[in-house]
Amino acid sequence: MNPDIVKERQNASFDVQKLTYILDGGPEKTKRRREISLVLNDPDFDEEDPNFLSRSERYEQAVRKSAQMILKLREYGISDPAEINCYKSVVRGNFHESLGLHYVMFLPTLYSQCDQEQSKKWLPLATSFEVLGTYAQTELGHTHLRGLETTATFDPTTQEFVLNSPTVTSIKWWPGAGKTSNHAVVLAQLYTRGKCHGLHAFIVQLRHMDTHEPLPILVGDIGPKFGFSEVDNGFLKLDHVRIPRENMLMKHVEPDGRYVKPASAKLTYGTMVFIRSLLVGLSALVMAKSCTIAIRYSAVRHQSEIRSEPEPQILDYQTQQYKLFPLLATAYAFSFVGQYMTETYYRISGDINQGDLSELPELHAVSAGLKAFTTWTTNTGIEVCRMSCGGHGYSRSSALPDLYAEFTPTCTYEGENTVMMLQTAYLVKSYRQAKAGEQLRGIMSYLNDMEQRHVRAHPASARPALVDINDLSDLVESYKLRAALVESAAKSIQQELQKRRSHEDAWNNSAIDLVKASDAHCHYMVVKLFTDKLSEIGDPDINLVLTTLAQLYALHGIALNSGDFLQAGLLTVPQMQQIPVRIKELLCLIRPNAVALVDAFDFPDKVLSSVLGRYDGNVYENLFEWARRSPLNATEVHESFHKYLK
């Protein structure tokens, strides 16, 4: 064990194990997660570092691993969905699996959209992996759902739907598992009796069940990408492909071609809401991994000098702390927001299953906004962690390049982040309702008292100084008032309408304000949920260290967005000048606990897969060993010497 890291652990002021229990949701859950993590000792999961393999080898290794996972799940009797998720996230490490989409999109779509008869047919096939599915929605030319071109036309004479990609731009593009899957959920515009009824989901067989040869359908892999080398993102061109009427999910077409409206057309989009909710938790996980790597490495890396003494640990540099500790605070904040998002998703989708759709718009708005907010923040955070590791952060051995490449598409997939932020129509609607005197419920209820607060862009001098910057509840209140930026967005729309612009143009001309409002709303939610969590934590040592992190999270956010807080008169200039001073004090308070705080995330070394983030801190000897495994070192003299240099 590296002596620096031993010393760091001795300095901790709290019980790491107890904090792990809080993150997991209780000691029983930690125990079970650790039991599941033992699967990493199974030699069947020993594999070459994918960084030393070609794309085709990586894909093959991922398929082998996916197949092994299924067999082992059965062998170990793991069947609870949360436990399957935990098992997969342990085995997957920092990469994706080839059957990922079958689990996260295909199966959930079947579970939520099959009727009884369809469930009876498809669920046994899909859960036994005879049917391997993908989710084909995006097209070469479109992702906006109303604009999708693929058609499904009902033919009552044969009781079939005819699926067609009429143009090049309508070819399905991106669905994972282009080579792996034999079925797809295809999203297409439904036509029956000559009328279009919008987007619906259909099950389409793509490949022969025994030979895996494609049916008369053009299907394949779209080629190498920025990351996602394990995943065969695919294309799919359908040329008048016929499927039985029973393959339409939720069956809205009667045998005679009559269309029966669903309770809400938006239920077809349910799988995306599910994944967007999951991505909030995934952001927390990846931010936590990145911080673990960068903070452990910063504790064992010595460089330059502060005083004329031996080289200090780089974690002692104030600038290093300023780079990493706000991200550490973010990892904790997002962990609690992830827990909230999961609970909210299951609560509201439970109501939806019972026929109560009243909270669907809020679930959509919250999951879209938080997905965008947390993935954007995490994406930039991983890169800060990588940079903070200097040159060794650039090596694939650090895992940070892989974490970045695998995570960055979360800002794009399941709804491009700007587009998701623009799903703030709900926010503006809520604002208008509150202004009209309606009492809002839930997370939007803070808009109820906006009129009394009169939060507007007044000169700061005209306002009382509301905030004690050392008081978390005051900080939550200021974030809440800043979230009233929605008022500026609503006003911008109003002004555009007064200029006789159409509603659509007024919306587009206010889009920057709308995204800002959405961002402020999400930021408020994160600060509030983090602060609320503190009241549940009885252990005084843990409460103290998490309160310090929450304060840092809140103040750092204000420092980054100082213009908003000053403009709205929520803070005075002298208070704003106090914030960097307070932030520096908080960095000093966090410093002795930094390593313990990342230890509490409890990532086994095999899951982190990072030479820099090793628990024992023995970085240099393992970096050397890792480099020696590089395929370029397989021979002492590379063949290129004989071919070109000699």
Ligand SMILES: CC/C=C\C/C=C\C/C=C\C/C=C\C/C=C\C/C=C/C(=O)SCCNC(=O)CCNC(=O)[C@H](O)C(C)(C)COP(=O)(O)OP(=O)(O)OC[C@H]1O[C@@H](n2cnc3c(N)ncnc32)[C@H](O)[C@@H]1OP(=O)(O)O
């Ligand atoms: C701890 C966690 C651990 C582990 C997790 C592990 C793994 C999971 C994570 C990752 C998975 C890993 C690997 C998989 C990798 C990638 C998979 C990627 C898949 C995909 O990307 S699938 C394709 C996704 N595509 C999109 O998201 C498209 C985005 N666009 C849209 O959603 C819509 O076009 C848009 C922008 C919402 C507009 O909708 P529409 O076109 O219908 O416009 P309208 O104007 O007609 O309607 C708007 C109206 O409808 C409301 N609305 C829109 N969407 C919804 C919804 N989903 N639910 C409810 N309501 C919705 C909207 O608010 C408007 O309402 P209004 O009329 O104003 O009242």
Ligand SMILES: Cc1cc2nc3c(=O)[nH]c(=O)nc-3n(C[C@H](O)[C@H](O)[C@H](O)COP(=O)(O)OP(=O)(O)OC[C@H]3O[C@@H](n4cnc5c(N)ncnc54)[C@H](O)[C@@H]3O)c2cc1C
């Ligand atoms: C790794 C990966 C895996 C994927 N897996 C799947 C899958 O399994 N199944 C599937 O169906 N799809 C999948 N996708 C596709 C993914 O869902 C889309 O890429 C995503 O929805 C974004 O759409 P787009 O690529 O068309 O971007 P575009 O919508 O073309 O975005 C390009 C730019 O235009 C801007 N823009 C677009 N619309 C607006 C607007 N209304 N207002 C303001 N700005 C706008 C965006 O902000 C962005 O800056 C995957 C994508 C990736 C990268």
